[in-house]
Amino acid sequence: MLVFRKPIENTERPQMPADVVIVGGGPAGMACALRLSQLIDEHNSKNPDSPLSKENIYVLEKAREVGQHCLSGALLDPRSMRELLPGFEKEAPLDAEVRKEAVYFLTEKSQFKFPITPPPLRDHGNYVISLNRFVKWLGSKVEETGITIFTGFAGSELLFDGARVAGVRTDDKGVDKEGHPKSNFEPGYDLQAKVVILAEGPRGSLTKQLITKFDLAKDSNPQTYGQGIKELWEVPSGRIAPGEVIYTLGWPLSTKEYGGAWIYGGRDNIVSLGFVTGLDYPDPRLDPQHVLQDFKQHPFVAKLLEGGKMIRYGAKSLPYGGWWAIPPVAGDGWMILGDSAGFLNSQRLKGIHLAIKSGMLAAETAFEALKKEDSSAAMLSGFQKKVEASWIKDELWKVRNFHQGFEHGFFAGLFHAGIQQFTGGRGLRNRYPATAGHQHMKKLAELPAGGGEEAHLLGPAKGDGKLTFDKLTDLYHSGTKHEEDQPAHLVIDDTNLCNTRCVKEYGSPCQNFCPANVYEMVDDADQPNGKRISLNPSNCVHCKTCDIADPYQIITWVPPEGGGGPNYDGM
């Protein structure tokens, strides 16, 4: 019997007042906390008689340690960091400055290098970083300034007071598999906050709750996502230089899928490589982890990795929808930052600098709210205005229709992208519509039985154990760990649907799109189709793909007990 996680009812919860609660300790949340701290320090030095306190400003981070759930390629555009901490390059952990970029188009056996690197992918001046290490460092700066980061605590639901967001409830700890409190049960706290800032990363669970409750997305395009799967490799020296950046398009994807790969040279012969697959592919049997394994078998990549050792694995979704998919980002008592809002430039494949900038702008608004003791929608809408007046808008406006252009295939996308390049991002019309990714998924009946030209992407990868790996072996290297005795945090509305309809219509794609073997259809003679959905929740790497890609949209990812999840050391 699957018991799903939900807050324990009829239990007394400790109440804790807060001025600002930032949910999520990634680049957006940390930048917000740091900027807020700077503004308060500045204010206090000028107004020693009426100082503002940092005592009640909190960052909630569900990972056991800051940075443990942060995963990205990553390339950092230093623009916003230079605003936040001038001279940051001297102390931040940066792997290398980008010195060389190349873009390749791959076919199964060969590669064609683009004679000119398309301008959006030119990365000179950017840095190859490990987001995990970068955020760890940023977090230490936040702590130094006196803002409390609570690690191992997740925001499990928002607290409402009518139309107002009144605070955040943290996760219940010590609840067993059946949903009953254990002897060390600790109820989640109700943090009564003046301002709640959601910086949960892509497909944030509280963000989803907020958007659903107030129908915030009614005027925006549906958000669309990609899934990034990454492996960190140690290779023999000389294979790739630190700061060398390679992008690939084409194989192993066909023209029906959106996506591509990255290969970045870090320091100490560490290579970051990964594949991003748009979560709007048609064949439900497609397995993004299998796509990555296929990619590595291309002679170009295999040569790079030969004799090397895979040391880390991870996966995370990314928001591709662009400007038109961003919902209102401020309201009565709340603001949304970074990937949770959708501040990502899908053309440049960069979002960290935008996340940081959004955090800084939100901090400015939060500061005003604290000073004036007013966190109403009117006050916090200042954040919305700041974003629209900032270079976040400038940058995202130019690529506002980029991803949507690809909805009808690769070549259509290139065509639209080309026109958008000459029309300041407009293309053929100001706002291209979008369809949610899961709606692109076709039923098995509509697809060739063997998969056609996608056959090599479908189903689980076998792995040779040296260059390629099966999902379970890869998963081991994500370091993911959870308290085993707790309810399942992948909340499925109706498991009967899984067992009766989905298994026939789509062939249970959850087994394929989950990069962590959380979902399994196990044999069960009592079921009409002989199969039953079974979960391995402790395998979860918190990527949110299931919440995004499930064709019936009956899966809701909620945070498991805080402290659990992957360990993206070095990622």
Place this chain on the structure above:
Amino acid sequence: MPDTILVVVEQREGKLNRVSWETLTAGQALAAETGWTLEAAVVGGSVGNFANEVAAKKVAKVYAVESAKLEPYTPDAFSAALKPFIESKQPKLVLMPHTYQVRDFIPKLATAMGRTAITDCIGYKKEGGKLLFTRQMFQGKLAADVSFACDAPWFVTFQNGAFRGDKAEAGGSAAPVETVNVQIADGVIRNQPHEVFKEAKQAVDLTQAEIIVSVGRGIKEQKNIELAKQLAEALGGELAASRPICDSGWLPMDRQIGSSGQTVAPKLYLALGISGAIQHIVGMKGAKTIIAINKDSEAPIFEIADFAVVGNLFDIVPPLIEEVKKAKAGS
């Protein structure tokens, strides 16, 4: 005086702890390598018969270190008895098995003598004139060669199974046995131990099982143990587990294998989803054949496995049960 190696064997509940033979084997090997003389000691209330047992092996001399106050065991008494004895004999090396009892007093004894102990060693090396003792670190992931940076006597304890007890060489003739009566002053012993007792109902004696199928964390859920049970039954063996499984109450404590459970040396030990942390390995290292199934190719268990399968035990065990049944049915 020639340089000596002193092996302090352990007796408990009226029997010489069989791990003592392993330490004796280690002592004999070191004696051969260094040219030092091997001696042994038994410590307790009245240990003449144990001393005679040891004297049948190839040792130069055996000491029966006795005092009524050494029964029952307390760290105060053992330390108080061994300190003057060792000071008078001045061996270069003092070797003991790494049992729970030895762990309880050897750091105390070494400290009282201003010395140190290198504990839980799995072997030794001689490089030039220096002796290095090898220990596992980080729960078996790495190994360290450790040397002494102080004067002798040097205290070393060896891990269960590091040496083969059955390889202890017998002596040509019985070695001389000397009884050493030690004086332990009143007030030295501060602990008052009570009777030793067993808690888990001893429904199964795993030490007698020829075939053991053992499960670790990789079994994931209690209900999956049924699968291992079926394999055990198909093979005609017993079911066992590593500590975390018993901690969770999924199997009773008497099924636990490892340093805080049973130590077994069956004909066949089949480890399912067991990573191979030292605490578990020491309980089953002596198995004649070890087969391990684990999804992590770098699990330390593979270091001691004779046959290894890197894979998902839930995929492999069901067909394995079928094949075993077929084989037994004589196909």
Place this chain on the structure above:
Amino acid sequence: MKILVCMKQVPQKDAPLKLNESGTWIRDDVSYEVNEPDAYALEESLRQKEKHGGEVVVITSGPPRAQQVLREALAKGADRAIHLEDNAFVGLDAFNTARAFASAIKDETFDLIFTGLQSDDYGYAQTGVVLAELLGWPHATIIMQIEKSNAGIRAKRELEAGYFQFVDMPLPAVLTIQSGINKLRYATLIGIKQAKNKPLRKVAMTEVQSAVTGNLQKIDRLYVPQKTKNTEFLEGSAGEVAKKLVDKLRNEVRVL
């Protein structure tokens, strides 16, 4: 009951370890966590305090990052922390670590000192026992349970093969605590906040220099262990592997 809990920060259990340049220790860039038995020792001390009143003090020796272990302990309910923070403390053997601890607490009067039974990194299982000898206190190891008694305490020792033993001991005493003896409590938000204001005393090497000598033993080298057994890896699909295993069981192990 005034209880001191000695705690250690060790690399996370599943962390991939890399050797340093000289091959004498591991590289520092891994994730760390509290030594598992020490977490149980802390939990036990907090339960004793809840039952009998008193104070729980936690102590560790290590680089600045080790402070995390103390903060977590304070968040869970410990009252004070002592951090022997000085690079010179890193790499001290058990003998010297115990001597440093003994020196750092010489002006305190504890009833009990707990350590975990051994550390997950070194696994020597010595520091607690050495400390007891240095202080001249009685001790007992691998303890599962502690009850206050008229004479002091009654501790339950774990022995091999499912045996146990009760030991009566006078106070003060040192106990090394077994893992898994209780359910660990969670730190709460309030606990974490309050921890920031609890006293954390830093001790530099100079303060305890007189107690510490050179190491009595040293690690000559650290390395990835070479396999001494010839492990035969069986490969193939699940069905193929099953057949291969049965073949081995029949012909080589001879149990079928």
